Amino acid sequence: MAQAQKQKHAADTRPWRDPNAIPFVRIEAVSKRFPNGVLAVDQVSLDIYKGELFCLLGGSGSGKSTLLRMLAGFEAPTGGKILIDGEDMAGVAPYNRPVNMMFQSYALFPHMSVEANIAYGLKRDGMAANDIRSRVEELLNLVHLPGYEKRKPGQLSGGQRQRVALARSLAKKPKLLLLDEPLGALDKKLRERTQYELVKIQEQTGVTFIVVTHDQEEAMSLATRIGVMDTGIIAQIGEPNEIYEFPNSRYVAGFIGNVNMFEGVVTEDEPDHVRIRCAETVNDILVPHGVSCAPDQTLWYAIRPEKLQISRERPEGDANFAYGLVDEVVYLGDLSVYYIVLESGMRIQATKPNIDRWDEENIRWDEHIYVTWEGAAGAVLTS
């Protein structure tokens, strides 16, 4: 049984890659303009599949929370349509939606015990007292808080409150769970542990999760797919590694992780390679694949710090390297970050894993060095 389920799971782990898959949540050209004229969400279209853990990632004011609130029914879209499990949600009140939400503030009822908080939704459904009790117990076991029934929210720590809130939002077995910055209020250590638990609970329950977060690391480690939002629009949708390795715009590249951004002009535009003249690197950038762009178009070459190598020797060839001075070395334990000022005056960063415990030959501060990279290691961006 477990085997069969596992196999089934493995077979359709990425339904968004299957063109015939039917999305569980359809967001069709949804807009939200507030009465004060602010356009918080602008024509967003998004398909989310059953069992996904989808992250909406964006800075404050990107519209991610508004989109979530529209899914929960707290805000009505001013344009477009939201379908959950094939049902149009227009005009459906929050208390009639097959959706539950975990609030950023947790929104636990302060005058009720943990048990009453978790049972609240079940009571509204008219569930029998005995069934409620066993369901509450089951949920408290799921979030590792057995025996906390009689506590009041005020007597719990932040992490415990977070787990009660999660248990409460899962109590009614919603088809879709919305989580608004679920880990935002926790400290770093606790957040890392809870992240892992959250993913495990999502896998155990099979509920579709939509998580709103501003923390790119959180999104990367939680999500099956990420939707990066920027001022009301979706900038890119993709799996975490797609978003990281193949960003489609400077905004996405800069928002997720660290990146060095070189601006240049196309000088050779062939189907199998592109040569970019770049004043910042002095030498050309040679990309071993075609790019759809106009001749002489300005474009950007985005490359992550860990994809840069540094060495004291001048590399061969006439492209994909730069010469500079090590301005600063930041030792982080597992890796070191080198801040390098290039000949052009541009400051870039490169990281190097500290494989050896002690390396006399390590490049140090104030050395002149060459920075090199593989042509395919960076992303060519046209916007």
Add this chain to the structure above:
Amino acid sequence: MTLMDSLAADSRPWAFLRRLLAKAGLSGRGLVIAAPMLWLLVFFLVPFLVVTKIALSELVIASPPYAPMIEWTKGGELIVKLNFGNFQFLFSEPLYLNAYLGSIKFAAISTLIALLIAYPMAYLIARSGERTRNVLLMLVILPFWTSFLLRVYAWIGFLKGNGVVNNVLMSVGIIHDPIVMLQTDFAVYLGIVYTYLPFMILPLYANLVKLEDDLLEASADLGARPFMTFLTITLPLSLPGIIAGSMLVFIPAVGEFVIPALLGGPDTLMIGRILWDEFFSNRDWPVASSVAIIMVVALVFPIMIMRSAQDRMEEKAK
């Protein structure tokens, strides 16, 4: 305290004053606490003891109209006379008991009506935008700018036989003969509710404005319709405000004198009027004082119970 701290502290301009006070064994904090304590002692406890003393004296035709409690006889005896006759009298005469019960009835019903009117108002004010909210609060407090007595007199003008209400109703043709409203219990309820409504609205508002939207949304999200959310979330969380407002209305309403005297009829039986009659008409200060003492005692215990209930609730809410 380090040396630097003490140097910094001593360089303050009031350091001299503080050192002086410290020599007398007083700290700034002690003074701040002592001030209201002193106020209560001088203006509440001492008068209360004086009234108690009068209540335990005998009536005499003199000025002041009560016998001294402590007497030195010529033989050098000290005689302390405690006369509980006044209290006995109060309990043997059904008029007083009825007046107490009447007051409590008037106060309780008025408090309930005030609560029913004030709750939606406070809720609306708390839920409205910041600007509207300030205007509405202003409107609630506005009547205080006119004397309480004048406002009660204004109600006479509204309610009397040829007053505003009757005139309007008659000119519209709804009624043909004026309705008797003045000098009825109705007028007393109206007066008390009108006068004390702000005292109900303000604590309720102060409570409801703290109610977080998140909680209401969470309730709706978990399947509760708006009325259910009100019953299970809003109402229990606003209980401290309800208790505070109810106490602020109930306590002064029990001892209310002006409103029943001006708007009530001859058979409106409230303890405030009895007190007035005993004191000024009968000039029976000892009985009047006993009436007052019993009223205070009868109010203090319910208040203490309510207060401890409120404290417990706030403790729980933490």
